[in-house]
Amino acid sequence: MKLTVVGGGSTYTPELVDGFARLRDTLPVEELVLMDPAEDRLELVGGLARRIFARQGHPGRITTTTDLDAAVDGADTVLLQLRVGGQAAREQDETWPLECGCVGQETTGAGGLAKALRTVPVVLGIADRVRRANPDAWIINFTNPVGIVTRALLQAGHKAIGLCNVAIGLQRKFAALLSVEPSELHLDHVGLNHLTWETAVRRGGPEGPDVLPELLAGHGDTIAADLRLPRQLLDTLGVVPSYYLRYYYAHDEVVREMGTKPSRAAEVAAMEQRLLTLYADPALDEKPALLAKRGGAFYSEAAVDLAAALLGGAGSPYQVVNTRNNGTLPFLPDDAVVEVQAAVGAKGASPLPVAPVDPLYAGLTAAVTAYEDLALRAALHGGRERVFRALLAHPLIGQYAYAEQLTDRLIAHNREHLAWA
Numbered sequence: 001m002k003l004t005v006v007g008g009g010s011t012y013t014p015e016l017v018d019g020f021a022r023l024r025d026t027l028p029v030e031e032l033v034l035m036d037p038a039e040d041r042l043e044l045v046g047g048l049a050r051r052i053f054a055r056q057g058h059p060g061r062i063t064t065t066t067d068l069d070a071a072v073d074g075a076d077t078v079l080l081q082l083r084v085g086g087q088a089a090r091e092q093d094e095t096w097p098l099e100c101g102c103v104g105q106e107t108t109g110a111g112g113l114a115k116a117l118r119t120v121p122v123v124l125g126i127a128d129r130v131r132r133a134n135p136d137a138w139i140i141n142f143t144n145p146v147g148i149v150t151r152a153l154l155q156a157g158h159k160a161i162g163l164c165n166v167a168i169g170l171q172r173k174f175a176a177l178l179s180v181e182p183s184e185l186h187l188d189h190v191g192l193n194h195l196t197w198e199t200a201v202r203r204g205g206p207e208g209p210d211v212l213p214e215l216l217a218g219h220g221d222t223i224a225a226d227l228r229l230p231r232q233l234l235d236t237l238g239v240v241p242s243y244y245l246r247y248y249y250a251h252d253e254v255v256r257e258m259g260t261k262p263s264r265a266a267e268v269a270a271m272e273q274r275l276l277t278l279y280a281d282p283a284l285d286e287k288p289a290l291l292a293k294r295g296g297a298f299y300s301e302a303a304v305d306l307a308a309a310l311l312g313g314a315g316s317p318y319q320v321v322n323t324r325n326n327g328t329l330p331f332l333p334d335d336a337v338v339e340v341q342a343a344v345g346a347k348g349a350s351p352l353p354v355a356p357v358d359p360l361y362a363g364l365t366a367a368v369t370a371y372e373d374l375a376l377r378a379a380l381h382g383g384r385e386r387v388f389r390a391l392l393a394h395p396l397i398g399q400y401a402y403a404e405q406l407t408d409r410l411i412a413h414n415r416e417h418l419a420w421a
Contacts, residue, residue, distance in 0.1 A: 001030050003307065004075040006126060007082035007143070008034025008064065009041035011275040012294050014287040016079075017049040019300020021056040026315065027308040034064045035071035042066065044279040051285035068126065072133045077307050080126065080149075081142045084118040085417055087272065091265040096409045098258055100402050103247050106265070107144045107194050109396040110406040113375050113387070116148045117410075118417040120379035123149050127158045135159075138310045140303065141322075147193035148372050150322045151337040152379065161349055162322025163306055164193055164339065166242045168298040173226065174201055177219045178211065186341070189320045190329075190354055190361070191242075193339045195368050197361050198240040206318065206341070206352055212240070237360075248364065251396060268294065309344040318342070323349040331362050336369045367395050382420030384411065 003020075005013060013034060020029050034049065036042040046064035053062060065071050072078055083090065093111030094104040103109045123143060130137055139160040141150050150162030167189045168182075175182040186208060188200035201215055202208035216223070216234060224231040227243050229250065234240065247254055271294060278288045302319075309315025318341055325336040328351040332338065342349035357365070371393040378386035384407060391403040391410075415421045 001028060001311065002033065002075045003029050003031070004033040004035060004071045004078045006035050006068070006071065006078060006080050009036030009038045009045050010081055010083070011045070011272045011279075012081070012291070012299070013045050014048050014052060014279070015291055016300045016303060017052050018287045019304050020060075021053055021058045023301070023304045024058055024060070027304045027313060029060045032060055032062045033071045033075070034062065035066070035068055037066050039066050041276065044276055047282070048279045048284060052287065055285040068129055069133065072130045072137070075130070075134060075137050076311060077138045077140060078130050079140045079142060079303060079307075080123060082119070082122070084122050087265055087269040089115070089118065089414070089417070091263055091269070092413045094258070094263040094265050096413055097406060098255065099409065100405045101255060102402060102406065103251060103254055103396055104258055104263070105247060108244065108247055109394060110391060110410060112145050113378070113390055113394070114410050114414050116145050116375050117379050117387070118414060119143060119149055120152045120376065121419070124152060124156055127153055127156065127160070131158060138307070140306060142299070142303070145193065146322050147337045147339070148375055148379070151335070151372065152376055154324055154337065155335065155376075161306070161310070162193065162337065162339075163302055164320075164322065165299045165302055166194070166196060166244075167320035167339075168302045170198060170240065170242070172298055174215060177215065177222065186318065187320065188355070189339065189341055190357060191339055191365050192337070192368055192372070193322050194242065194244040195365060196242045196339055197245075199355070216240075247396060306344065310346065310348070312346040315344065317344070318352065319344045321349045323351060326351070328354055329357060329362075329365065331357070331366055332369050333373075336372070364395060367393070371395070382418065387411065
């Protein structure tokens, strides 16, 4: 089995490699290819990756390359984790929206749109080359904004599925609070990427009893503190929103906070430099503790589980993925990409039935889906008017004066990445 990681020079790749090493019985990778245009980073990450495999006794071979065609040639699965523009572009995404009083964030709002515009054309170009190399290869997309990028891939006819670590992270947290194994809990996870709610937490599988009321009653303060939302709000909702909902439920509070501290991008950039220094140490043969602060907890477990299931192996039968709606949420278009529990196998993902969604969540989900449709049109076809329409439609923006200002700032800060600008 050959698995290729595009964006393999990321400082987060050792987390992924550690998962491949630990879970080799689930996903027996024979060749792991790390591809990245940044050759200096790639060699540091690749060296550590080989030492991690050696320490854990993994027999697979790890290769590194800057040649995309060589990397995807013969690959059974290609995992995308790229960042067009690097941390410098992320820093901009998180700062210039604040000038207009809007959230600055790399996956939602104006910053998320900027990332989508930079990313979609690049990902589609990569996917075309994957399809030419091996039309049967699965593309697992972890590149943000996952929903929009995955929708672009599916609309272009690619064999693709999106992945996020929010659901697996919550599953692990809930299991720890309830003192059970994570595999015992099945989440009724509903919504879009970075816009989801846990409407039930079931013991034993999709038909198991719902222990969410018990979880909120006994551990609501802890869950609320993790989400940085009031306990009263969780009790009122009766569900657990993802932490990204804080951008919607406490927008002005978040904007004030962002204006008083360094951006997350700046923190990550500094952390990456420390990580690369650690990776250069030939004695290091495991992922360093600092990597846990980089983000993406449990990403490796989710990636291994998904790849194994898609390749007909030992992956879990039910997984939270980003896939085509196809009537799963009847208030959304069929070609929307939703993030829900699905039965995953060699033929792909089949979403499980979803109980009727409360209008409180359905309304916001429909609004953000409309924005994502407009965002994808802007990413595919360009043009100032399309960017403006997407920004005007986003629930975190909405006002025409903000949308006008943000449109100009977005184009100015991303001109080098926009072929039409």
